Each structure stands twice: as structure tokens, then as C-alpha cells.
Amino acid sequence: MSLTHLDEKDRPKMVDVSDKSLTERVATASGVIQMSKEAFQNVINEENKKGPVLQTAIISAIMATKQTSNLIPMCHPLNISGVNCDIDELKDDLSFKLWVTVKLKGVTGVEMEALTGVSIGLLTIYDMVKAIDKGMIISNIQLEEKRGGKSGDFKR
């Protein structure tokens, strides 16, 4: 196999998808942010009130999925059909796991949209908690599942 985003002169290109078929596509990605006990506790306590940190993360994740093609140079602009997010509170790991699922009826996959949503959502948590803990680590940003399209389904 070779890199699809380069032309014969090794110049970057946006791959031509005009011949691909219009199908329903779904991609789910996830990622984790780990923090100190004090930081984790603060977010959890807020969650018991109105949860503004996690809610802000979800809103920024949804909005970021719509910016994917402005951020990732070779990504095609897409009219996303729907986005769902969820957050797991992993108390034993002092972590939050953010899930983003993106749907599209279109000609290209939406992995990048789901992964971008996860990345920006986790950075939003980092931003809102960084006054307490600057050492937080974001990890395991990965594609969980992908359906639709010629290259076949993917399930981690």
C-alpha cells in the first residue's frame, strides 16, 4: 500500500471522491484525559451541580466536528448528519473518557470528524481545569468503530 494523499510528484492532494457512492456512514472515536485527584474531584462535584465542565466539553466537541475540514488540510468538507457524545467517569483512573459518534449520508468516512471532536472536547476539559492541574495527560485518542463505505467496517 502507499500513501493516498500524495500525487506522483509527492505533492499533497485532496483525494478525488467524486466517484464514491453515497451511503450512510458512522464513526465513533474516543479518548481519555487523566488528572490529579483534586482536579478530578472538582469536576465531579460540579457534575453533581450543573456539570458545566463536561457540558462545555461536549458542546465544543460537537462544534469541532464541524471544523474538521478547516483544520485537517486534506479533509473534505462534509455536511454532517448528526453527532452524539458521551462521557464516562473513570473514578479508579481519575480520568474522563469522551466518546463522539458522527453520522453522515455521504461519500467519505467521518473518522476524522469523530477524532477531531474527541481531541477538542478533551482539550476543553484541560482548559477549564488547568488552574488546578497542569500535568493532565490526554491519551488513547482512537477510532472505536466505523461503518459504511467501500473500505469496509472497522471495530477495535
Added chain:
Amino acid sequence: MSLTHLDEKDRPKMVDVSDKSLTERVATASGVIQMSKEAFQNVINEENKKGPVLQTAIISAIMATKQTSNLIPMCHPLNISGVNCDIDELKDDLSFKLWVTVKLKGVTGVEMEALTGVSIGLLTIYDMVKAIDKGMIISNIQLEEKRGGKSGDFKR
């Protein structure tokens, strides 16, 4: 300590920084993308030619630092003074490690700008290599170092 980005009604706010002093600030962040041997080899081979994958990643990282306040809801808009990137090829780990350093003469830190640059740069590598390997994992997105500002320096 408590969450600085919430007001007394637990509503998100953009923290007022108009009283903070104008100083020189630097933040360095890093992150890693791990991939299959085949995928890694493909990127390395290109690197021996014109390196379009890694170069595109660096350009998207620099451009993303400038989009930080549009992506992270409570981030202040900033006029970044400079950005440097570097990529380590970690052959034993089949990984690339992306470093982004952001400078600012201003009133707030630039951690979020550096972290956003790293995140989008790594997603750009994912995008350009995903036809070969969809199982790549992005990890260890973290602040490496921060200088300037009242909250003191940080060094991992």
C-alpha cells in the same frame, strides 16, 4: 482550589485577564502517534523524499495554534508571537512525537495553543496515513514546559 471558569451560579465564563501583566510567555507541548510497521515505514520513506506527511502535519499544527480560541470555548483570543515545531521519529515504538512551542508577549499563557497545535498536527498524520492503518493511537498529549506569567513556571 476551585474551578476558575465558572461564576457563582456555576455558569461558564471567560476569565477576566485585563489586570494581568504583559510578559513574555512560552509553552511547549508534545504528543505521540503510534502506528503499524507498514504505515510507519511509508511515512519514513516519504520523509526521505520530500516528507509531505510530516511537513503537512507541521503546517497544520502551526495553523491550528491560531484557531485555538475559536475551538476552545473559554480561551482568550491571542496574537501569538511565534511557533516552532519538531518531530521525533521513534523507530523502536513505530511512533512519531510532535513538539510544538508557542511564544507570546501577552497577558495569558499559551499552553492551550501549544496543546491544540499538537492535537491537530497528530490528527493530520492520522488522516494522511489512515488508508494504510485505521488503528493508530494518539497518546501522551501533554504540557512539557511553560514559562512566564504569575502562576509560575512548569516543567514536566
Added chain:
Amino acid sequence: MSLTHLDEKDRPKMVDVSDKSLTERVATASGVIQMSKEAFQNVINEENKKGPVLQTAIISAIMATKQTSNLIPMCHPLNISGVNCDIDELKDDLSFKLWVTVKLKGVTGVEMEALTGVSIGLLTIYDMVKAIDKGMIISNIQLEEKRGGKSGDFKR
């Protein structure tokens, strides 16, 4: 009825529209800006020349319809088919009424696009006239008419 934009955990989501049918949709919105006699007269006088205030308002309204999904968090990105604007000069009320009509061949309505166009267009008038009158009031931003789509037509 309940709020469609929340999931079962009360988290915001972008509603899935991948099953909705592709039809022709039209939405018209309007809104009004009221100002002092001196301000109104200045705009009218310009209108007699080249009308740059009202023309700038119309251009910004059209451009804003294209930014709707970047501004309203749960809005779907859409490829708008056409936009028309009109402005009524309401001399008795010292007001301008801005109308924006948006068309789309697509799967979701374009009310938000029309309303966003009206809002930004009126703010543009405010901006260009505020040196004369800071007390201007923007009111009656409302959907006038909507056609196409499953939820039925709407006519105020």
C-alpha cells in the same frame, strides 16, 4: 413535546437527520432596528447616494447565513442554495426592517440561517451608525414563513 436537542442523559446532541428526505426548503425571517431621527436621516441620505450602510448590511447578512452552523452549536452544516435580502424603510417608526430569505435543497430547514442573517445584518447597521446613536434597539427578529420538510409549513 420535549426538547429534541438533548439525549437521554440531558446532554446536548446534534439531531440525526440522515433519514430525512431531500426536499426544497425555504425560510424567510425578519427583524427591525429602531434609531434616533438623526441617525435614521443619515442612513436615508446615504441611501440616496450609494447606500453603503444598507448594502453592507445586506452583504453581511448573506455572509452570515453561511456561518450559521459555526455559530449555533447544534445546527447542521448546510450548502445553502440561495439568499435574498430586502430592507424596508419605515419612516414613521424611524426603523429599518431587514428581510432574509434562504433556500435549500436538503434535509433540514433553514430557519436558523435566515434568522442568523437577519441578526447579523441588523448588527451591521448598528455598528455603522453607533457613532451617532448608541441607543438603537433591535427587535422582532422572527420567522415569517417556512416551507418544505416534514414538520409542515409555517406562516406568521
Added chain:
Amino acid sequence: MSLTHLDEKDRPKMVDVSDKSLTERVATASGVIQMSKEAFQNVINEENKKGPVLQTAIISAIMATKQTSNLIPMCHPLNISGVNCDIDELKDDLSFKLWVTVKLKGVTGVEMEALTGVSIGLLTIYDMVKAIDKGMIISNIQLEEKRGGKSGDFKR
């Protein structure tokens, strides 16, 4: 008085502010959205849980203040120092009143930023409630207060 945003040929211009003095500036704007009893009750009920409609409105208002110069053609780009929002529940009027306060240490006022935040925040409420009530009306978008700068303070 005459229109400051036009040059001697009546062409729009972005006013030169390079000679204005750097001072602390604050602007507060407000606006109201009125809806049916059923719609109002739905938002209030959610507010008793996690308040995602009003929280989403606040987040979008804050983010919109940062887009002002991209939306309003003659607005100067600014590095906003801080943003605060509040929402009054006006039960007798079946309305929500959104307040946005923007601070800046800079050379131009931030009225437009506050007004843009209010407009987009209210549109976000409209968007999330429109499945229940399409007849909602947004009104009284207005500057409440302005401090700092040569043109003097303003208080409605």
C-alpha cells in the same frame, strides 16, 4: 454628525484607531426571547436538571463574542479580556433575558462584541426549542452600559 464608516467617496472603510488610547473598556448588552408557555416550561424543567439549553446558549454567546470581527464587516479584530453572561427567567413574560458583558484593555469599544454575543446566544435558545415553538420572537437587543473610551460612558 455624519457616518464615520464611510470615506469621502461614500465607500465603506474600517475606521483608523491607531491613535486611540489604550484604556480599560466594558460593555454590557441584553436581549430577550419570548416563547409559548409549553416551550418556556420545557426549558425551565431542564434548568432544574442540568440546564443544557441555557448553558449551551451561554457558551455560544461567549464563543460568538470572539467571532464579532469576522461577522460585522467594519469591526476591528480585538483580543477580548473577559466575558460574563447571565440569564433572567421572566416567568410572567414567558421570556428569557440574556445579559453579556465584555471587557477589553484596548483601543476600541466592545459594544459590538456584547451585542453579537447576545444575538447568537438567543438564536441558540431558538434553535434548541424550535421543535416545540417556531413563533418565538427575539427582541430588545440593546446596549445597556458602556464604560471607557473617548466617546464617554453610556448607561441606558
Added chain:
Amino acid sequence: MSLTHLDEKDRPKMVDVSDKSLTERVATASGVIQMSKEAFQNVINEENKKGPVLQTAIISAIMATKQTSNLIPMCHPLNISGVNCDIDELKDDLSFKLWVTVKLKGVTGVEMEALTGVSIGLLTIYDMVKAIDKGMIISNIQLEEKRGGKSGDFKR
């Protein structure tokens, strides 16, 4: 013939394309930047290494095609299907000629996307070389070829 982008009151409008047929469309545009011998030589020398100037130009050209409808007021937002770029080194003229080809399966042509890509790509070269030569001139930005759509094919 008359100007299609104006309504009967001479107000700008975004032309309604909802009735146009969905076909495959291609547009190629080109443009040239001419510089001093020293500047030209510097870019060429880099090209022999990793070519970052020309690679950055190509990446910015591709990204700019996706911003066309945000920049050109009456342009329709489009989901571009693919973009290819190429650069000719015109040693006798001390010039680089940038070619951008844009594809779309859609209802409007993509001339503006190709022309915008060329313009921004050439400005990127200007930016990266301007420390050596501020007198560079960008010329001959023009449509080379256009296929698909009712108005017929165009070939310079």
C-alpha cells in the same frame, strides 16, 4: 447580458441554484509569481532539499479552496470532491506558476474555488520569500479550463 448577482433593486443576492442539475464539474485555474533572481534561487535550492516553500504554498492553496464561500460574499458553500495542485518552475522568467484543479459533484461550478486556491497559494510564496524580495508581482490569475454545468465548457 446583465449582472446575475443583483436583484431588481440592485441589491446583491446569492443566486438561487436549487433547480440546477447535479453534475460532475471540474475547474482549473493558474497564476504566476515573479521575483528577483536571489529570491528565486533560494526557493529552488530549498526545493532541492525538502521544498517547504512550495509545499506550504500547495497546502495553503488546498485549504483556501475550502474557504472560498467564507471569503467571496456571493459564493455558495460547496462540498468539494477533490483538489490537485502543481507548480511549474519557470527559470527564464524567475517565476513560479501555480495550477489548482478543483472537482465537485454538485450544482454550481468551482471556478471561484480554483481561483481562490491559486491566489492564496501564491500569496503564501510571497509571504515566505518577502524577507528577500518585497517587489514580487503576482499576475495572470485566470481560469484555464472548466467542464460541467449548463453554461458550457470553457478552455482558454
Added chain:
Amino acid sequence: MSLTHLDEKDRPKMVDVSDKSLTERVATASGVIQMSKEAFQNVINEENKKGPVLQTAIISAIMATKQTSNLIPMCHPLNISGVNCDIDELKDDLSFKLWVTVKLKGVTGVEMEALTGVSIGLLTIYDMVKAIDKGMIISNIQLEEKRGGKSGDFKR
């Protein structure tokens, strides 16, 4: 001289300007669009009415100056102080010449902002006239004058 935008590994970087002095800077750029007689006459005739083509071009030019750092990868984000545009009608050449002057009190020059404004303004004319003439050519996009900053003044 060598290319300032590359680091010692030939990777693109955003040049560090945190040590540069804050001075008043001005840059003027210009460019020309040439068209058929029929197209030129149409624009001129409109100019005699409300001039929407040329007015739209000016507005888009002003707005584009504010997007420069989002379009040109290595450009610093700047808070422009003012923008003025002018258009010469060159009847003998069937051309319009667009002038854009940008001012900044800041640490970097504003050549790129002026040149980007010119480029997008001319593309806007192309867009609004292309139904009449697809063969229009944009040329002579160039820096006319630059003042302020360490590298000295420039006058073509």
C-alpha cells in the same frame, strides 16, 4: 540572505516577533482585473446606480484583511487598526484597479493583509461578473508602499 520561515531542519516555522518593537505600520497594495468591454460596461453602469459590484468587492477586501492569518500559514494574527480601499476605473484598459491600505500599531508589517485584501476583492469582482465573461485576468498584485518597522520603508 536565506529564507526566514524555515528552521535549521528546513521545517516551516512562524517567525518569533516577540522582541520586535511596537511601531505604527502602514502597507498599501494594489491589483488589477481586466475584462471584456461588455463586462466592464455592466459594472460601470451599475456604478452609476448603486455600485453593488464594486461595493461588494470593497467590503470583501476589508473582511479578507482580517482573515489573512487564517489563510497564509506562517502569518501572525494581528489586530488591524484600520483599512481603506479605493478603486480606479481604467476605461482604456477595460480594467479596475483595487487599492487596499492597512494600518497597524504592532510588531509586524501588514503587507500580507493588504495583498490578501486586494486578492479577495478582485476575486469578488470576478465572481459577480463571471456570468458575462469567464476570461477575466487578475494581474499586478503587488506591494505599493510600506512604512514602519526595522526592515525599512518600501516604495515601488
